[in-house]
Amino acid sequence: MKTVEKSIIAIPMGDPAGIGPEITMKSLTKQKIYDICKPLVVGDAKVIEKAISIVEADLEINVISSPEEGKYELGTVDLIDLDNIDMNQFEYGEVSAQCGQGAFEYIKTSVDLAMDGKVKALATTPINKESLKAAKVPYIGHTEMLEDLAGAKDPLTMFEVNGMRIFFLTRHLSLKDAINQMTKERVRNYLNRCDQALQRLGVESRKFAVAGLNPHSGEGGLFGMEEVEQITPGIEAAQEDRIDVTGPVPADSVFFQALNGKYDAVLSLYHDQGHIAAKMTDFHRTVSITNSLPFLRTSVDHGTAFDIAGKNIAESISMEECIKVAGEYAPRFTAESLTK
Template sequence: MKPIVGVTMGDPAGVGPEIIAKALIDKGILELCRPVVFGSCAVMEEAFRICGLNVDINVLDEESFAYKNGAVNILDIDNVDIESLNRGKVSGDCGKAAYQYVEKAVELAIDGRIKAIATAPVNKESLRAANVPFIGHTEMLEKLTGVTNPLTMFQVDSLRIFFLTRHVSLRKACDLVTEMKLYEMIKRSFAALKRLGVKDPVIAVAALNPHGGEHGLFGDEEENEIRPAIKRAADEGYNVVGPFPADSVFHFAATGKYDAVVSLYHDQGHIAAKMMNFEKTVSITNNLPFLRTSVDHGTAFDIAGTGIASEISMIEAIRLAGVYSRFFI
C-alpha cells in the first residue's frame, strides 16, 4: 500500500495552494504515495481555477479517511473566508490558518494515520500577526512533537547536506565550530541517514577555512576542533572523512563519492545546494516521530494568485516524502 503523505497548504495568501495544485497532478508523485491536502477546500478549489486545472476533489472525512484514487484528496480545515482572502498580503487570519493545518497534520501523523508530512511555506509576519508563538515550521514541530533540536538535512538530487550551525551570524558560527558539537553532529547525521534507508553511509565534513586551513596557515579551527572531532568519530567506527575544502567537497558528494556532507555554517551548505538546482532543493527534518519534508522557499507574496509559481520544489518535497517514508520507522 502506498504511504499517505499529508501536504499542509501553508499560508493561504501565499503560493502554497497553487504549487500544491500543480504538484498533485504529477503522475510520478501518484506512483509513489497517496497525498492528502490539509487545508481549506475553498482555497484549494480557487487555486485549481487560478492554475487552469480541472480536477475531481474528494473531501475526506477525518474519521473514515476514505482516500479516493484518481482524485485530489483534501481534509477540509474550513478556517478561511475565501471572499475576504487578500492574496499576497500579511494576515493574522492566514497565519493562524497555516498553523492549524500543521497542527492537524502532526496530530494524524503521531496517530499513525499518515506516514509523512510535506509542508508548503508559511509566512513569519503572518504568524506573528496571529500571535502564533513560532517563527516557522521547525519551531512548531518542536512544540507539537516534544522533540528538541530537530535535525535538518537538505537534499537536491543525490546531494545531501547537514548543518552544524544555521541561523546565527557568521562570526558566531565560527565560534560554534567545536570538537564536541561537531562530534555529536556526525553521530546524529549517521543515525539520520540510516533511518532514511542509506546503508553503510559515508559522510564528509567540509572545512571552515580556505584550502582547509593549510595546516594552520589560514586558521587553526581545522587542526584544533574539526580534525579531532572527525578522528574521535572515526575511531568509534563511523565512516567519516575530512575536513575537505568547501569549494570541492559538495561536488564530490553530488557525484556519489560521499552520501552526505556536514556543512559548518548556513550559507556554506545553502549555496552549494541551490547552485546545484535551486528549484529542486528540499529540506528534510529527520528526528521527529514521522518524516517531514518541505519546499525550500517562501510564500512569494509578490506572485501569489498569478498561477506562475513553480511547483518543482513542492513535487520534490512530496516525492522524497514518498520515497523515504518506506524506510522511516
C-alpha cells in the first residue's frame, strides 16, 4: 500500500482572548492529529504557554522560524511565534485592538506560508469581529481576509459532517434577497463550481442534488414558481455541462438522503437551509471548507466564545475535526484552477 505523505497544516491560533488557543492545545494532545498531518501553530508563545497551563496539557513549545524545522510529534507544539501580545494588557473574554491585530497577523502569516508552498492547508480558529474593528483591520471575517490576501474571487463554502457535504448557493442575505439570487444562471454556475471544488479535493464520485426551496419543491408550481422558472432550468443547464446532478429534491428529505450516501453533495439554496441540516446532524463535528483559494482552508464553525474563554470549558471536538479534515484532503488537493 502506498504511504501518503503527511501535509503540514498551519493553525493560526485565532483571537488570543477567545477559546482558539485552548481548543488548539487540547487538540494537540491527541495522537490521531499527528497520525494524519503535521500541525504547525502560528501565534504568540506567551498566550500558548498560558493555554497549555489552563488545559493542564503535557505539552512543550518548540519555537521555530520556518515549517521545515518542526518536529511534528505528540507532546511538542511546533510554533511560529509572532510575539505580538502584551500580557500586561491581556484579558480573556475582552474585545481589544491588540488581540484583533494579533489574530489578523496570525492569519496573514499562515496565508503567506501557504502561498509560498511551505504549508499545504490552513485550519483556522475563531476570530472576533469587534476586536478586528477595534484594530482597524479592514475585514469583517476570515472569508473576506482570505479572499483579499490570496487574491481569490467569491470563495465557495462547503460544510462537511459525517461524510455529508453541503454547498451554499447564497450565504449572508435576507431570505427575500436570497430568493432573488436563485436564478437559472447562478444555479448552473454554482453547480459547475461545486463540481470543480470536489475535483480539487480529489473526490472522484460527484453526484449532486439541489435542495428545493418551496414545500415539496413547489409541487409543479402549486406552492411557488421558483423551481419551475429558475431552479429546474439551472439544473438542466448544468446537466448539459455534464454535471451529475438531480433535483430539486424536497429539502425535508434531501439532506437525510445525502447523509445515507445517495448523493455526494447537496447544493443548499440559502444559509439556514444547509446550516440547520449540518448542525442538527452533529453540531460539534461540522467543519467549514473554503474552496476557490490557492490553498485548502478548513475552519471550526463556531465563534470565540468569550464567555468561557480561559476557563478550560470549551470542547475541542470541532477543532480536532477541522484539523483532521484538512489533513485528509490536503495530500489530494489540487492548487491550480481546473478547467472543464
